[in-house]
Amino acid sequence: MTREERLRSVYEQVDEMLGWIRSSVDHLVIISDHGMQVSWIDNKTGKHSMRALFATTIDDQIPKSVFDVKDWLEDRKPNKTVKNEDAGFDTTAEQLEALGYK
Secondary structure, X not given: OXXXXXXXXXXXXXXXXXXXXXXXXXXXXXXXXXXXXXXXXXXXXXXXXXOOOEXXXXXXXXXXXXXXXXXXXXHHOOOOOOOOOOOOOOOHHHHHHXXXXX
16 A cells, blocks of 8 residues: 555544544544645655634634634634633743744
8 A cells, every 4th residue: 555545544533533423522623733735746755834824614604823822712712701821831822833833
């Protein structure tokens, strides 16, 4: 089996799992922290790429940037009265920049 065939197999398994999850929830948001380089696009395999995935069942505009995801999610959460308090962690922007996003 080629790498492309193995990757397709994994995507099909994930698709089946997500179908099962989707049948149990009203809305679903899927976010990857990074993509994966593949030989037929990048001429390299197995290394992180900057092509992260964002998918949602919410019929709305998706975030334009990885830096917009946190606000996008907070604007759409059912209970908007809950505040995220600073727990001493870096900001989301600092964490993303540390991962190489600009």
